[in-house]
Amino acid sequence: MCMHKKMSSYNDAEHEEDEDEIYEEDVQKEEERTCLAEAIHSILDTRPELTLAWAESVRKILQSTDLSSPNPSSSSNDASSDPCCHTLGPWRHNQHQDRIVAGLEGLILSLEKFFHSSGELLLLKTALRVSNLHRRQILNRVLDLKGNIRVFCRVRPLLSNEGNAPIGYLTTPGMDIVKILSARKDFQFDKVFLPTSVQDDVFLEVEPIVRSALDGHNVCIFAYGQTGTGKTFTMEGNKDQPGVIPCTLQWLFDEACFDKTMSYSFSLSMLEVYKGRLRDLLVCQQHSTHLSIQMAASTGYIDVDNLTEMPIMNAKEAGNFYQQGSQSRSTSCTNANQTSSRSHCLLRITITCAYVLDNHKLATTSKLWLVDLGGSERLSKTNAQGVMLEEGKSINVSLSALGDVISALQRKQPHVPYRNSKLTQLLRDCLGEQSKTLMLVHVSPKEMDMAETVCSLSFACRARGTHLGRELSKGKKRERAAAIAELYKLMSIHDDECRSLQDSIKTIEALIEERKAFLLQSIEHCNNKNKQPDHQPIGSKSSSNNLQVQLPSFFTPSSKTCPLGDSLKTLPSNLKAAMSEEGESLLEKSFSSPLVIKQMIEEAALEDSIKEHGLSGGEDMHNHQGREDENF
Numbered sequence: 137m138c139m140h141k142k143m144s145s146y147n148d149a150e151h152e153e154d155e156d157e158i159y160e161e162d163v164q165k166e167e168e169r170t171c172l173a174e175a176i177h178s179i180l181d182t183r184p185e186l187t188l189a190w191a192e193s194v195r196k197i198l199q200s201t202d203l204s205s206p207n208p209s210s211s212s213n214d215a216s217s218d219p220c221c222h223t224l225g226p227w228r229h230n231q232h233q234d235r236i237v238a239g240l241e242g243l244i245l246s247l248e249k250f251f252h253s254s255g256e257l258l259l260l261k262t263a264l265r266v267s268n269l270h271r272r273q274i275l276n277r278v279l280d281l282k283g284n285i286r287v288f289c290r291v292r293p294l295l296s297n298e299g300n301a302p303i304g305y306l307t308t309p310g311m312d313i314v315k316i317l318s319a320r321k322d323f324q325f326d327k328v329f330l331p332t333s334v335q336d337d338v339f340l341e342v343e344p345i346v347r348s349a350l351d352g353h354n355v356c357i358f359a360y361g362q363t364g365t366g367k368t369f370t371m372e373g374n375k376d377q378p379g380v381i382p383c384t385l386q387w388l389f390d391e392a393c394f395d396k397t398m399s400y401s402f403s404l405s406m407l408e409v410y411k412g413r414l415r416d417l418l419v420c421q422q423h424s425t426h427l428s429i430q431m432a433a434s435t436g437y438i439d440v441d442n443l444t445e446m447p448i449m450n451a452k453e454a455g456n457f458y459q460q461g462s463q464s465r466s467t468s469c470t471n472a473n474q475t476s477s478r479s480h481c482l483l484r485i486t487i488t489c490a491y492v493l494d495n496h497k498l499a500t501t502s503k504l505w506l507v508d509l510g511g512s513e514r515l516s517k518t519n520a521q522g523v524m525l526e527e528g529k530s531i532n533v534s535l536s537a538l539g540d541v542i543s544a545l546q547r548k549q550p551h552v553p554y555r556n557s558k559l560t561q562l563l564r565d566c567l568g569e570q571s572k573t574l575m576l577v578h579v580s581p582k583e584m585d586m587a588e589t590v591c592s593l594s595f596a597c598r599a600r601g602t603h604l605g606r607e608l609s610k611g612k613k614r615e616r617a618a619a620i621a622e623l624y625k626l627m628s629i630h631d632d633e634c635r636s637l638q639d640s641i642k643t644i645e646a647l648i649e650e651r652k653a654f655l656l657q658s659i660e661h662c663n664n665k666n667k668q669p670d671h672q673p674i675g676s677k678s679s680s681n682n683l684q685v686q687l688p689s690f691f692t693p694s695s696k697t698c699p700l701g702d703s704l705k706t707l708p709s710n711l712k713a714a715m716s717e718e719g720e721s722l723l724e725k726s727f728s729s730p731l732v733i734k735q736m737i738e739e740a741a742l743e744d745s746i747k748e749h750g751l752s753g754g755e756d757m758h759n760h761q762g763r764e765d766e767n768f
């Protein structure tokens with residue numbers, strides 16, 4: 137149609153009529169050009185509704201303008217009927233513009249691919265979330281089978297200054313039983329760590345409970361025991377043997393980083409209960425204000441007014457806060473320990489987990505308390521006087537209150553005496569049925585400490601509920617162990633699946649980053665070409681400038697102009713179809729398009745350079761004539 141009209145413009149009789157038609161045609165082309173410019177512009181000023189279908193519609197606009205893919209048949213026919221027609225078409229025969237159009241078309245293709253891989257990413261993330269959810273449910277079932285309140289026992293090794301003191305206990309490997317020789321009494325626990333156990337052995341068993349805090353449960357892990365039996369060693373450890381607290385902090389950040397389906401944030405508070413009063417350990421004592429425990433009536437959520445809460449970004453930062461808090465802790469030298477803790481020290485990690493479910497943004501908050509309790513002591517034995525006596529009494533009173541609460545929970549009593557101590561008021565929402573509690577009871581190996589050891593072990597067994605006759609028969613125990621083993625197997629399948637999905641996600645993310653960089657580069661090339669003074673730009677100059685300015689923000693998920701995450705929400709169904717149609721990995725195919733664009737841009741650059749240096753008269757003629765035509 138276009139060529140036919142151009143030819144007839146050479147017929148004198150029809151000259152005037154043809155001029156009108158050409159004028160109309162130019163107006164139409166101008167409109168198409170504007171339309172194209174707007175389309176390209178809006179790719180870059182993209183909105184949440186941008187989808188593959190949208191990209192497809194832009195492609196159609198390009199096709200309908202007959203700019204991007206000239207019809208070869210009409211082109212060759214017209215060309216053969218009129219050799220001049222090559223120089224008449226205002227679009228087709230400006231080779232520079234053809235290349236830009238081709239480049240833009242390639243860009244659109246590339247954008248489509250970008251969305252394909254983004255969509256694949258979305259699908260992978262959804263699969264990961266589902267697998268993660270299953271894993272959580274399984275872990276929950278495991279913990280339920282094992283019991284909401286679990287008790288481990290750790291027997292301290294003899295210290296170098298204790299020489300060859302006689303040993304007062306006996307353990308049977310693999311039985312998790314501590315036998316007190318003098319009392320001829322057995323105490324059964326969920327796990328017994330022998331003096332030879334190292335910190336890693338302990339954390340390995342603690343980790344599933346920490347995991348359930350990340351999964352949204354309130355968790356309380358506390359170290360209990362006679363003074364000098366290794367509570368602080370287990371919880372804090374030292375530089376070479378990090379304890380539960382540093383290992384937990386590291387683990388939390390590692391896992392949060394690994395889990396791409398959720399967005400986690402953490403904050404840390406640290407306080408001590410000293411002689412029945414709360415003290416914020418993260419402020420210097422001159423600036424400390426009164427801390428009061430508040431309970432939300434509707435949710436039962438416990439909070440502490442005026443308590444410092446520091447957001448933490450990584451384990452190192454958290455460790456620094458912990459060190460700072462530890463230094464403010466009340467300690468003294470006692471008969472049993474050079475640096476005996478004279479208070480209960482509580483570290484609270486608040487975990488906020490944000491995720492998207494069915495297009496809704498949701499968030500859960502859970503608390504993980506890591507508590508180093510003050511040492512239980514027989515005041516008659518320690519000969520404590522004055523302040524130390526007061527401290528010791530206060531510690532014993534609150535430990536006894538803790539024992540009463542746990543016992544009431546085990547008996548499922550309607551009244552749980554939380555109010556009897558600050559310690560139990562604080563931990564109230566982490567000691568109930570929906571929470572997980574782990575008590576690590578510590579004992580001395582020495583025969584001379586066996587009276588205290590029996591006290592501690594009895595307290596721990598009370599917490600475990602074994603005194604209620606809850607200890608299972610051997611047959612039931614075997615059944616439970618088999619069920620737990622089965623669940624662990626299932627969990628490991630989900631773990632493998634999650635890891636493999638995480639790997640694929642990482643690969644696709646890297647690919648998207650690469651493609652982003654390439655698209656930006658390609659756009660820049662196109663813009664540079666459009667800016668050349670001897671060529672009419674495709675679309676307005678301002679919109680081509682916008683290409684450059686707005687594309688970076690388009691790729692920023694948090695950008696207001698382009699919430700990429702939001703736009704992806706609309707993609708999965710399209711993408712699923714697109715992916716299954718293609719029937720092969722998008723990953724393999726995806727690079728073809730950018731390479732094509734790159735090649736085109738390089739060719740165009742080469743030709744321009746040839747033109748600039750006057751090496752191609754023929755090409756120059758074409759373009760020169762093309763520019764005349766544009767001025768019709």
Ligand SMILES: Nc1ncnc2c1ncn2[C@@H]1O[C@H](COP(=O)(O)OP(=O)(O)OP(=O)(O)O)[C@@H](O)[C@H]1O
Nearest residue numbers: 292293363364365366367368369473476477510511
């Ligand atoms: N498993 C262990 N391996 C090596 N050393 C240990 C172990 N447990 C404890 N210790 C050592 O025993 C000493 C007392 O331990 P720690 O201070 O942790 O006891 P504690 O129960 O916290 O005492 P307190 O209640 O008085 O604060 C420390 O020197 C510690 O290094």
